[in-house]
Amino acid sequence: xxxxxxxxxxxxxxxxxxxxxxxxxxxxxxxxxxxxxxxxxxxxxxxxxxxxxxxxxxxxxxxxxxxxxxxxxxxxxxxxxxxxxxxxxxxxxxxxxxxxxxxxxxxxxxxxxxxxxxxxxxxxxxxxxxxxxxxxxxxxxxxxxxxxxxxxxxxxxxxxxxxxxxxxxxxxxxxxxxxxxxxxxxxxxxxx
Amino acid sequence: xxxxxxxxxxxxxxxxxxxxxxxxxxxxxxxxxxxxxxxxxxxxxxxxxxxxxxxxxxxxxxxxxxxxxxxxxxxxxxxxxxxxxxxxxxxxxxxxxxxxxxxxxxxxxxxxxxxxxxxxxxxxxxxxxxxxxxxxxxxxxxxxxxxxxxxxxxxxxxxxxxxxxxxxxxxxxxxxxxxxxxxxxxxxxxxx
Amino acid sequence: xxxxxxxxxxxxxxxxxxxxxxxxxxxxxxxxxxxxxxxxxxxxxxxxxxxxxxxxxxxxxxxxxxxxxxxxxxxxxxxxxxxxxxxxxxxxxxxxxxxxxxxxxxxxxxxxxxxxxxxxxxxxxxxxxxxxxxxxxxxxxxxxxxxxxxxxxxxxxxxxxxxxxxxxxxxxxxxxxxxxxxxxxxxxxxxx
Amino acid sequence: xxxxxxxxxxxxxxxxxxxxxxxxxxxxxxxxxxxxxxxxxxxxxxxxxxxxxxxxxxxxxxxxxxxxxxxxxxxxxxxxxxxxxxxxxxxxxxxxxxxxxxxxxxxxxxxxxxxxxxxxxxxxxxxxxxxxxxxxxxxxxxxxxxxxxxxxxxxxxxxxxxxxxxxxxxxxxxxxxxxxxxxxxxxxxxxx
DNA sequence: TATGAATGAGACTTCATTCAT
DNA sequence: GATGAATGAAGTCTCATTCAT
Numbered sequence: 041x042x043x044x045x046x047x048x049x050x051x052x053x054x055x056x057x058x059x060x061x062x063x064x065x066x067x068x069x070x071x072x073x074x075x076x077x078x079x080x081x082x083x084x085x086x087x088x089x090x091x092x093x094x095x096x097x098x099x100x101x102x103x104x105x106x107x108x109x110x111x112x113x114x115x116x117x118x119x120x121x122x123x124x125x126x127x128x129x130x131x132x133x134x135x136x137x138x139x140x141x142x143x144x145x146x147x148x149x150x151x152x153x154x155x156x157x158x159x160x161x162x163x164x165x166x167x168x169x170x171x172x173x174x175x176x177x178x179x180x181x182x183x184x185x186x187x188x189x190x191x192x193x194x195x196x197x198x199x200x201x202x203x204x205x206x207x208x209x210x211x212x213x214x215x216x217x218x219x220x221x222x223x224x225x226x227x228x229x230x231x232x
Numbered sequence: 233x234x235x236x237x238x239x240x241x242x243x244x245x246x247x248x249x250x251x252x253x254x255x256x257x258x259x260x261x262x263x264x265x266x267x268x269x270x271x272x273x274x275x276x277x278x279x280x281x282x283x284x285x286x287x288x289x290x291x292x293x294x295x296x297x298x299x300x301x302x303x304x305x306x307x308x309x310x311x312x313x314x315x316x317x318x319x320x321x322x323x324x325x326x327x328x329x330x331x332x333x334x335x336x337x338x339x340x341x342x343x344x345x346x347x348x349x350x351x352x353x354x355x356x357x358x359x360x361x362x363x364x365x366x367x368x369x370x371x372x373x374x375x376x377x378x379x380x381x382x383x384x385x386x387x388x389x390x391x392x393x394x395x396x397x398x399x400x401x402x403x404x405x406x407x408x409x410x411x412x413x414x415x416x417x418x419x420x421x422x423x424x
Numbered sequence: 425x426x427x428x429x430x431x432x433x434x435x436x437x438x439x440x441x442x443x444x445x446x447x448x449x450x451x452x453x454x455x456x457x458x459x460x461x462x463x464x465x466x467x468x469x470x471x472x473x474x475x476x477x478x479x480x481x482x483x484x485x486x487x488x489x490x491x492x493x494x495x496x497x498x499x500x501x502x503x504x505x506x507x508x509x510x511x512x513x514x515x516x517x518x519x520x521x522x523x524x525x526x527x528x529x530x531x532x533x534x535x536x537x538x539x540x541x542x543x544x545x546x547x548x549x550x551x552x553x554x555x556x557x558x559x560x561x562x563x564x565x566x567x568x569x570x571x572x573x574x575x576x577x578x579x580x581x582x583x584x585x586x587x588x589x590x591x592x593x594x595x596x597x598x599x600x601x602x603x604x605x606x607x608x609x610x611x612x613x614x615x616x
Numbered sequence: 617x618x619x620x621x622x623x624x625x626x627x628x629x630x631x632x633x634x635x636x637x638x639x640x641x642x643x644x645x646x647x648x649x650x651x652x653x654x655x656x657x658x659x660x661x662x663x664x665x666x667x668x669x670x671x672x673x674x675x676x677x678x679x680x681x682x683x684x685x686x687x688x689x690x691x692x693x694x695x696x697x698x699x700x701x702x703x704x705x706x707x708x709x710x711x712x713x714x715x716x717x718x719x720x721x722x723x724x725x726x727x728x729x730x731x732x733x734x735x736x737x738x739x740x741x742x743x744x745x746x747x748x749x750x751x752x753x754x755x756x757x758x759x760x761x762x763x764x765x766x767x768x769x770x771x772x773x774x775x776x777x778x779x780x781x782x783x784x785x786x787x788x789x790x791x792x793x794x795x796x797x798x799x800x801x802x803x804x805x806x807x808x
Numbered sequence: 809t810a811t812g813a814a815t816g817a818g819a820c821t822t823c824a825t826t827c828a829t
Numbered sequence: 830g831a832t833g834a835a836t837g838a839a840g841t842c843t844c845a846t847t848c849a850t
Contacts, residue, residue, distance in 0.1 A: 241834095243834080244833085244834055244835090247834080247835080277835075277836085278836040279836080279837065280835060281834075281836070284833090284835070285834095
């Protein structure tokens with residue numbers, strides 16, 4: 041847990057970023073079977089450079105996911121103080137789905153967050169926990185404000201979030217159908 | 233003479249079944265990257281036997297999917313005459329999700345059914361179309377009976393079905409959480 | 425059971441013939457990599473039927489070759505009494521080349537006949553010997569009639585025959601180019 | 617192993633050479649059905665190394681052929697200015713046959729050179745064209761010097777060259793029989 | 809530190825051969 | 830006898846990972 045990283049040289053850090061974002065792009069384009077070579081080429085670095093920063097293919101992809109999840113968790117911070125607690129929850133939910141739609145394979149990790157975390161990467165499980173916490177906080181607040189049905193709890197919400205993410209990334213959902221599906225689901229979330 | 237003959241044909245057909253159900257099990261356990269060897273071992277047959285019945289890895293997996301989808305489409309036949317049109321729709325929806333929970337990768341095909349069918353296997357596309365039609369029929373009937381919100385149309389329903397299947401399959405959803413998630417979603421389906 | 429070959433039932437013998445000629449056709453069409461299944465299909469019999477008559481793939485193809493070579497050796501019988509000994513030799517030589525042009529892989533065996541027989545099938549080596557003898561007889565007679573250079577002996581003649589056969593089968597030589605090449609070679613055969 | 621040579625960027629090129637010459641040797645020993653693994657073992661490299669340098673089995677074998685053919689075409693350059701145009705032609709012809717005798721399968725390509733080039737590898741077709749041109753040049757020159765019969769043209773010469781190569785390669789012709797056969801053929805080439 | 813050549817396990821697929829029906 | 834389903838060794842090729850430069 042206490043993975044203390046020492047400051048990388050600036051060019052090394054820049055390479056790490058390039059690899060990460062190349063990996064994300066390649067994952068989005070080619071799915072989870074994307075090869076390390078494809079990532080290296082997209083990043084414009086050698087294969088060895090990837091392995092300098094990420095010990096293994098799985099570690100690289102886990103890093104992609106946790107990075108993305110952390111970004112989402114950060115978004116929740118802002119929303120947790122929004123005036124309309126219900127809107128904040130729905131906005132966050134939508135943002136996560138939207139995000140998943142842009143990146144194949146991140147949804148897999150989101151799905152994992154719902155149950156047990158299978159990956160042994162503490163980074164991913166940490167980010168997943170952060171995301172879960174973020175959703176939980178917004179959920180609780182919205183419910184207390186009477187904007188969500190009282191019997192809606194975090195596990196179901198996470199499961200449904202994961203479901204929508206998986207579908208969004210697999211369908212390459214366009215905004216319109218996505219919004220229609222979410223509108224229906226959100227009606228199920230509301231108190232009667 | 234009167235003894236039941238055991239022609240090779242029978243044995244061959246049984247082997248085909250064994251391969252199909254082994255493939256389904258392996259797909260469920262190992263995901264879509266499952267190897268042909270794993271299927272062969274699970275089926276207790278040689279590798280060549282698989283290839284006798286299915287010319288290609290893709291063909292085998294397509295057969296698994298279309299078989300499963302056809303079974304579901306058949307179920308819809310019975311339900312389409314049930315007394316309670318709303319219950320029939322929800323039961324079918326639940327059955328499909330339940331089914332997907334048992335088989336990774338079938339959900340992929342279900343997802344495909346929602347949009348365009350990408351696989352060129354006419355078997356799969358046919359089965360997918362059958363499933364789409366089945367859901368459409370039940371949906372229409374339930375809506376006309378006033379059990380579904382008037383603005384719920386097939387595309388959204390399919391998208392949400394696919395989403396739930398994907399999640400069920402990935403989470404290995406147990407009945408309890410699955411039912412809770414579906415209950416919420418179904419509330420979203422109902423007229424207010 | 426006695427190992428002595430006994431007359432085959434007429435249908436069995438007919439099957440043997442069908443397999444042989446199907447094998448020749450398939451060999452001609454697909455080259456020496458032709459599969460047993462292709463032969464079975466061309467012959468309209470099951471795979472097992474081939475193996476009833478020929479213990480291995482190699483045995484089948486050897487039988488094809490020896491059959492063909494025997495036919496050629498028989499042709500030499502007629503020619504060995506022709507009035508023009510020189511023409512008889514050239515005609516035989518041409519006939520063999522022509523034949524090879526029609527059947528891929530038989531040329532391989534002809535080539536083998538020129539040196540040592542590698543196949544352990546006594547059938548093939550016997551047929552090759554018959555062919556060698558046939559050519560030798562015609563050669564000797566033509567030379568004694570003064571139609572061939574005195575220093576042309578069987579080994580060279582066989583080597584050149586094999587060469588032309590190989591080329592003929594590989595090029596799918598049409599008659600015209602084949603005749604031009606043979607005319608030149610035959611000029612080399614003649615006394616100055 | 618005494619000293620292990622240390623891979624260099626240069627070493628990659630050397631590995632390429634090792635693979636090429638191993639492939640030539642294996643092709644000569646085992647014929648055109650030689651396996652990639654056999655080549656890898658003969659070269660003392662891993663299978664993957666072959667595929668790094670040659671994308672495909674066919675590409676490797678094509679490279680072997682075109683390399684060899686190019687070497688022969690180069691030889692013709694020197695001979696094209698020899699004092700004795702007839703001897704130059706015969707020497708070249710002999711050299712090509714001699715060469716083919718050392719490598720099975722190269723003869724196949726030579727045969728292809730005689731007609732149309734079937735391989736889509738531009739390397740091979742280019743080398744084959746170079747070889748054809750080389751023979752044509754020497755042939756023309758020798759004929760103009762009155763050392764070849766006037767009606768000997770390139771197509772026949774190529775066909776006969778291919779024939780002799782095929783036979784040489786298949787027989788593992790020793791020099792003596794080869795020379796005897798060539799002497800006879802060359803007499804056919806000369807003006808009467 | 810970055811590079812990319814090398815490695816080899818493992819994937820898919822074919823096919824000669826055997827054997828139950 | 831005939832059939833063709835089953836088998837599994839072997840072949841080609843891919844790709845995560847290591848390591849010398």
